[in-house]
Amino acid sequence: MEKIRILIAKPGLDGHDRGAKVVARALRDAGMEVIYTGLRQTPEQIVEAAIQEDVDFIGLSCLSGAHNNLFPRVINLLKEQNAADIKVFGGGVIPQSDIPFLKESGIVEIFGPGTSTEVTVSFIKQLYDERS
Amino acid sequence: MNAAKVDKIVSEVLVGNKRYIARAISMLENESSQAAEIIKGLYPHCGRAHVIGITGPPGAGKSTMVGALVNQFRQSDKKCGIILIDPSSPFTGGAILGDRIRMPEHTTDKGVFIRSMGTRGSLGGLALATRDTVKVLDAAGYDLIIIETVGIGQAETDIVQTADTVVVVSVPGLGDHIQTLKAGVMEIADIFAVNKADTDGASKTVRELKLMIELSNYPAAERPPVIPVSSLKNEGIDKLAGSILELHSQALESGRFEKRRKEQLAIELNEIIRWQLIKRINSKISQHELDVSINELYLHQITPHETAHNILKSLLKGDE
Numbered sequence: 001m002e003k004i005r006i007l008i009a010k011p012g013l014d015g016h017d018r019g020a021k022v023v024a025r026a027l028r029d030a031g032m033e034v035i036y037t038g039l040r041q042t043p044e045q046i047v048e049a050a051i052q053e054d055v056d057f058i059g060l061s062c063l064s065g066a067h068n069n070l071f072p073r074v075i076n077l078l079k080e081q082n083a084a085d086i087k088v089f090g091g092g093v094i095p096q097s098d099i100p101f102l103k104e105s106g107i108v109e110i111f112g113p114g115t116s117t118e119v120t121v122s123f124i125k126q127l128y129d130e131r132s
Numbered sequence: 133m134n135a136a137k138v139d140k141i142v143s144e145v146l147v148g149n150k151r152y153i154a155r156a157i158s159m160l161e162n163e164s165s166q167a168a169e170i171i172k173g174l175y176p177h178c179g180r181a182h183v184i185g186i187t188g189p190p191g192a193g194k195s196t197m198v199g200a201l202v203n204q205f206r207q208s209d210k211k212c213g214i215i216l217i218d219p220s221s222p223f224t225g226g227a228i229l230g231d232r233i234r235m236p237e238h239t240t241d242k243g244v245f246i247r248s249m250g251t252r253g254s255l256g257g258l259a260l261a262t263r264d265t266v267k268v269l270d271a272a273g274y275d276l277i278i279i280e281t282v283g284i285g286q287a288e289t290d291i292v293q294t295a296d297t298v299v300v301v302s303v304p305g306l307g308d309h310i311q312t313l314k315a316g317v318m319e320i321a322d323i324f325a326v327n328k329a330d331t332d333g334a335s336k337t338v339r340e341l342k343l344m345i346e347l348s349n350y351p352a353a354e355r356p357p358v359i360p361v362s363s364l365k366n367e368g369i370d371k372l373a374g375s376i377l378e379l380h381s382q383a384l385e386s387g388r389f390e391k392r393r394k395e396q397l398a399i400e401l402n403e404i405i406r407w408q409l410i411k412r413i414n415s416k417i418s419q420h421e422l423d424v425s426i427n428e429l430y431l432h433q434i435t436p437h438e439t440a441h442n443i444l445k446s447l448l449k450g451d452e
Binding site: 001002003005024025027028029030031032033034035036037038041044045048049051052053054081082083 | 155157163220226228232233246247
């Protein structure tokens with residue numbers, strides 16, 4: 001039986017992973033396999049882990065303000081590795097005005113503070129069903 | 133089309149392409165219809181790797197120990213395939229696979245492949261697809277395959293049916309010497325590692341394990357060593373790594389390796405036959421027939437053994 005596999009990662013230097021853990025837990029409770037790689041990951045580490053784990057999605061959480069740098073870097077590395085079929089969503093503290101740029105660079109969705117985990121879960125399930 | 137796809141997967145795994153290794157493992161985990169063909173393509177290339185099992189209670193430091201051991205093994209340029217197993221929820225089937233977090237430095241090492249797996253209902257400390265995942269990593273050319281079981285209690289001993297060398301990780305403070313006398317996990321160690329050896333009570337734990345080993349009737353050559361280790365401080369890891377490799381070369385020489393592998397293969401074969409039989413039986417019996425039988429059992433009109441015998445008899449007749 002197939003299961004949705006997701007990597008939840010925190011790129012960059014901020015040290016707060018409560019949000020990432022809440023999302024990871026919600027995805028687990030929705031029956032998904034969640035690989036949690038922890039704090040302070042480089043985009044290279046995130047993409048390499050995603051490939052070895054054969055995940056369907058990567059969820060990036062960033063609170064440091066470096067999202068405009070780090071998120072597109074993950075997308076580009078996935079392309080370089082021929083792994084652009086892995087879809088990337090993001091969360092954390094991200095100003096509204098940055099969202100169009102991030103989506104343009106290939107992030108499928110940004111879930112800001114206050115988003116219900118149900119919204120995230122159903123978004124992922126829908127995207128997964130559309131793909132397969 | 134399917135055949136071509138399997139060929140491609142097999143040939144890419146054999147040259148060590150990580151994307152395809154990862155995909156092949158997923159197909160085996162998902163019991164894809166092509167799984168048997170993939171194994172068929174890889175199997176002639178298997179049998180070279182040394183399979184190491186790391187087991188012990190939750191929080192004993194297994195993942196940190198695996199990370200430290202891989203550091204050590206990489207110094208002698210051995211390629212390491214790592215399988216990290218965490219429990220799946222019995223309610224939702226979901227899982228948090230969080231062992232990688234202890235070994236981030238190995239993620240981008242070209243000579244290391246790390247895969248996390250959920251148990252998906254398996255209860256013996258491993259995931260259902262663990263054995264087949266070992267085959268993929270073996271065929272892909274990893275010299276050492278390290279399996280970290282879920283955090284275990286007293287009875288999850290499947291690792292001994294999969295690994296050549298089993299390291300049971302213990303930590304100070306988990307109980308008195310009576311615990312060391314119990315059957316199950318205490319019997320499967322080729323090596324005992326006492327982790328967190330820099331904390332209070334470690335020497336007592338080492339002493340109790342050694343006493344237990346003296347009281348057991350291990351042949352002199354097979355007495356498991358007890359090695360104090362601090363994975364976090366990287367103390368004793370060189371000794372543990374050396375002991376793992378040395379035991380393996382001894383087992384290769386003495387014939388113990390071959391004997392154990394053959395025992396494992398007998399178990400694997402038995403399990404596959406059982407699994408396929410059950411699948412076939414389930415596909416041939418209608419839910420209605422099953423309901424009728426279960427009702428008869430409920431009314432004590434027939435025993436479960438008789439019912440099973442009758443079902444098997446009619447199934448085997450149908451095959452003739």
